[in-house]
Amino acid sequence: MSAKSDANPSDLASWQVEVLRLTAFPSPTAQIEPNWWSDLAGKPPDLKTTTKRGESQEEGEYENGKLILKTQPTRIDWYYAPSEQITQEGYQQGFVTMGSFPDIRDQFRELILRWLEKGPTLQRLAFGAILFRFVPDRDTSYRLLERYVPFTMDPQGSFDFIYQINRPRKLQRGLPSVAVNRLNRWQAMMFQGGPLDLQRGFSPTIEQHVIRLELDINTHPELTREISPGTAKEIFSELVDLATELAQNGDRP
Numbered sequence: 001m002s003a004k005s006d007a008n009p010s011d012l013a014s015w016q017v018e019v020l021r022l023t024a025f026p027s028p029t030a031q032i033e034p035n036w037w038s039d040l041a042g043k044p045p046d047l048k049t050t051t052k053r054g055e056s057q058e059e060g061e062y063e064n065g066k067l068i069l070k071t072q073p074t075r076i077d078w079y080y081a082p083s084e085q086i087t088q089e090g091y092q093q094g095f096v097t098m099g100s101f102p103d104i105r106d107q108f109r110e111l112i113l114r115w116l117e118k119g120p121t122l123q124r125l126a127f128g129a130i131l132f133r134f135v136p137d138r139d140t141s142y143r144l145l146e147r148y149v150p151f152t153m154d155p156q157g158s159f160d161f162i163y164q165i166n167r168p169r170k171l172q173r174g175l176p177s178v179a180v181n182r183l184n185r186w187q188a189m190m191f192q193g194g195p196l197d198l199q200r201g202f203s204p205t206i207e208q209h210v211i212r213l214e215l216d217i218n219t220h221p222e223l224t225r226e227i228s229p230g231t232a233k234e235i236f237s238e239l240v241d242l243a244t245e246l247a248q249n250g251d252r253p
Helices: 036-041 084-093 101-118 138-145 229-249
Strands: 015-026 047-050 056-062 065-072 075-082 122-135 162-166 179-193 206-219
Touching: 015 101, 015 229, 036 056, 036 065, 036 101, 075 101, 101 122, 101 229, 122 138, 122 229, 138 179, 138 206, 179 229, 206 229
Parallel strands: none
Antiparallel strands: 015 075, 015 122, 047 056, 056 065, 065 075, 122 206, 162 179, 179 206
16 A cells, blocks of 8 residues: 555545554443354454453454454453554555555444444443554644644644643433543654565665554543443444544544
8 A cells, every 4th residue: 555645634535544443341240252253253263362360362354454352351342453464564665554544444333333232231432543644754744733733833843743632522422411532642753664684684765754643532431320232332433423523623622
């Protein structure tokens, strides 16, 4: 996949996905089922590990990437991440990406909605994403970031930029008026990539500038009521919509 730059901040397809995540906190009475991964993917996982502490991890290739399920007694995480092949190819080019945000987001949302339909009773939900947007150089990254953050940037005199803020909102669906944290973290970065020479080691031949966006959209930690599968689906869809709004419009109240 080749790098590209687009100066239109409203173009969601310009955002590339590194990883998407659902975190679910089950109620105390919920049961961890042993076949969630295979039921959702339609095949057995490629790898499964367990620990004596009641933790497990299952993973395997799925569609554009790799589907990972991590379970603990008090937490369940689903990750949609790059496959091993995409990761190896990406490091040679200086970046790793699964594809455009709208496409990968919709694949992941469909998966998680199917899981929530038959999943455990929950108490909290969170949607996370790490996204990249490619730019030709450092100055362009700062000029584009200015369209997403609520202050003026100085492209010529700014370096090592990181901006993070949480702007909570109230849910409109599922559990109206429940607080949702909207944590968004913006960063200007530069990756280096190139082939690995066994004689000389890694010799970077490619420089790729990006702006990076990390999102964590989650229901408030004090929410302890049980959430039914139907309500969980509505909440998750709204969390994804809130993340999409941030990627499209930037940090806004």
